[in-house]
Amino acid sequence: xxxxxERGARQGGSGTLPRLLAGGRRLGEHRATYGQIxxxxxGGEEGRRTLIRAITDAGLRGRGGAGFPTGRKMTSVAxxxxxxxxxxxxxxxxxxxxxxxxxxxxxxxxxxxxxxxAAHAVGADRVYLCVERGTSIADRLERELAxxxxxxxxxxxxxxxxxxxxxxxxxxxxxxDGDGRPMAAPPRPFEKxxxxxxxxxxxxxxxxxxxxxxAYGPDxxxxxxxxxxxxxxxxxxxxxxxxxxxxxxxxxMRIGExxxxxxxxxxxxxAVLVGGYFGTWVPMPDGWGLPLTHDRTGPLxxxxxAGGIVALPAExxxxxxxxxxxxxxxxxxxxxxxxxxxxLPAIATDLAAVAYGRCxxxxxxxxxxxxxxxxxxxxxxxxxxxxxxxxSALTTFAADLETHMDGWTCTGVSRDPxxxxxxxxxxxxxxx
Amino acid sequence: xxxxxxxxxxxxxxVDMIKCVxxxxxxxxxxxxxxxxxxxxxxxxxDPLPPHLVAHARRAVAACPTLALRVDGKVARQR
Numbered sequence: 081x082x083x084x085x086e087r088g089a090r091q092g093g094s095g096t097l098p099r100l101l102a103g104g105r106r107l108g109e110h111r112a113t114y115g116q117i118x119x120x121x122x123g124g125e126e127g128r129r130t131l132i133r134a135i136t137d138a139g140l141r142g143r144g145g146a147g148f149p150t151g152r153k154m155t156s157v158a159x160x161x162x163x164x165x166x167x168x169x170x171x172x173x174x175x176x177x178x179x180x181x182x183x184x185x186x187x188x189x190x191x192x193x194x195x196x197x198a199a200h201a202v203g204a205d206r207v208y209l210c211v212e213r214g215t216s217i218a219d220r221l222e223r224e225l226a227x228x229x230x231x232x233x234x235x236x237x238x239x240x241x242x243x244x245x246x247x248x249x250x251x252x253x254x255x256x257d258g259d260g261r262p263m264a265a266p267p268r269p270f271e272k273x274x275x276x277x278x279x280x281x282x283x284x285x286x287x288x289x290x291x292x293x294x295a296y297g298p299d300x301x302x303x304x305x306x307x308x309x310x311x312x313x314x315x316x317x318x319x320x321x322x323x324x325x326x327x328x329x330x331x332x333m334r335i336g337e338x339x340x341x342x343x344x345x346x347x348x349x350x351a352v353l354v355g356g357y358f359g360t361w362v363p364m365p366d367g368w369g370l371p372l373t374h375d376r377t378g379p380l381x382x383x384x385x386a387g388g389i390v391a392l393p394a395e396x397x398x399x400x401x402x403x404x405x406x407x408x409x410x411x412x413x414x415x416x417x418x419x420x421x422x423x424l425p426a427i428a429t430d431l432a433a434v435a436y437g438r439c440x441x442x443x444x445x446x447x448x449x450x451x452x453x454x455x456x457x458x459x460x461x462x463x464x465x466x467x468x469x470x471x472s473a474l475t476t477f478a479a480d481l482e483t484h485m486d487g488w489t490c491t492g493v494s495r496d497p498x499x500x501x502x503x504x505x506x507x508x509x510x511x512x
Numbered sequence: 513x514x515x516x517x518x519x520x521x522x523x524x525x526x527v528d529m530i531k532c533v534x535x536x537x538x539x540x541x542x543x544x545x546x547x548x549x550x551x552x553x554x555x556x557x558x559d560p561l562p563p564h565l566v567a568h569a570r571r572a573v574a575a576c577p578t579l580a581l582r583v584d585g586k587v588a589r590q591r
Contacts (some may be wrong), residue, residue, distance in 0.1 A: 264528045417529035418553035
């Protein structure tokens with residue numbers, strides 16, 4: 081305990097990062113760095129409430145994309161009539177992000193400690209740890225799980241490699257019925273999820289923060305970040321930067337500073353995609369000073385989301401990049417809701433027409449109408465994310481759009497794409 | 513998570529987009545509140561129903577072949 085507190089004080093005193101990736105892969109190394117799980121300190125009914133209060137006071141927000149306050153979610157789950165269940169979401173189906181995979185590879189036991197603490201806080205007796213199937217992470221986690229002796233049952237669930245299968249209701253659906261497609265709401269998982277029990281679905285990074293808050297307290301947690309978005313956060317920085325990788329940053333950092341953390345731009349940057357493929361394009365250099373947090377900021381409502389950041393060179397064509405990604409998102413639709421099933425492919429086709437110079441004012445108008453018609457009409461947020469990306473592209477690359485419409489040749493179209501997409505061989509067709 | 517500010521007041525028309533396959537009977541029975549998109553799926557106005565439309569809305573709900581339409585006081589999601 082002393083070691084832990086000293087470490088907490090030292091880390092807190094300087095407010096230094098990294099917090100999450102500082103431990104070890106092995107259980108022994110992890111315990112040497114972070115100590116034992118402080119379960120005893122939060123024993124009993126009063127202890128559970130103290131733990132949830134600590135998470136609430138810390139102001140921790142979900143790191144899976146939505147940024148919902150974790151303490152509030154825990155409070156509603158704990159208040160349910162039945163015994164709750166915890167889902168640790170480590171699927172990370174977002175191609176522009178690999179921070180969860182990095183975290184689970186570097187600090188698996190921090191995530192597991194957090195999951196055990198979260199289960200304790202809400203009174204759950206089991207944890208489902210959800211990971212994409214076909215990755216080495218799942219096998220490695222299984223080995224690490226065998227080393228541990230936890231007071232709750234932890235079950236590893238291998239999830240189909242589909243973009244929407246990591247959505248919370250899709251995980252509940254998969255665990256209940258073996259079908260990894262999103263479900264209609266209500267009820268939301270926090271009311272009625274796995275086996276009809278209230279279910280806390282938290283991203284694995286969120287859970288790792290839960291473990292740190294339990295060990296070092298809310299004041300320590302708040303020493304970095306902003307008032308409304310405290311604590312450190314993991315981001316995946318890609319594109320035209322010197323050292324593309326996963327970084328732990330403090331929310332509130334400006335886009336320019338974040339790119340500098342990854343070694344800076346290697347060529348002139350035209351725009352930066354923030355928040356992965358449900359995110360927004362921010363024009364450069366105008367957006368250089370935009371602070372990145374989980375709150376929506378700037379004219380386009382930019383948010384860190386799950387932390388995927390891609391720097392696009394000025395020489396690349398943002399419209400062609402977006403058209404390609406929206407086509408991918410259309411293919412990844414669960415094909416359950418009409419507006420998503422028919423709307424996203426139609427939007428992808430219109431965007432491709434815009435990007436590849438077969439666009440007339442009528443096509444552009446149709447594209448705008450389709451975007452506004454599809455938004456908000458799916459059972460899950462998949463269509464909303466795709467249309468947000470498309471809208472921000474049409475705004476940020478408005479000048480390019482005019483050039484394309486006038487029939488000028490865009491040299492960016494023939495450049496190699498910057499935004500990563502998974503190999504077709506690594507994408508599942510099945511939902512089972 | 514649901515929006516905690518979503519108040520339970522008045523009856524609203526709701527559609528389960530997963531169940532809906534676009535029969536469009538709601539559009540025929542309740543054109544005041546239902547429009548169709550270009551693929552034939554309903555775009556539904558989710559503001560509280562005025563009293564004179566409640567009976568019509570219930571009839572549209574009963575006529576939905578896939579039971580996708582419902583009238584209730586709960587808001588599925590704030591838009």
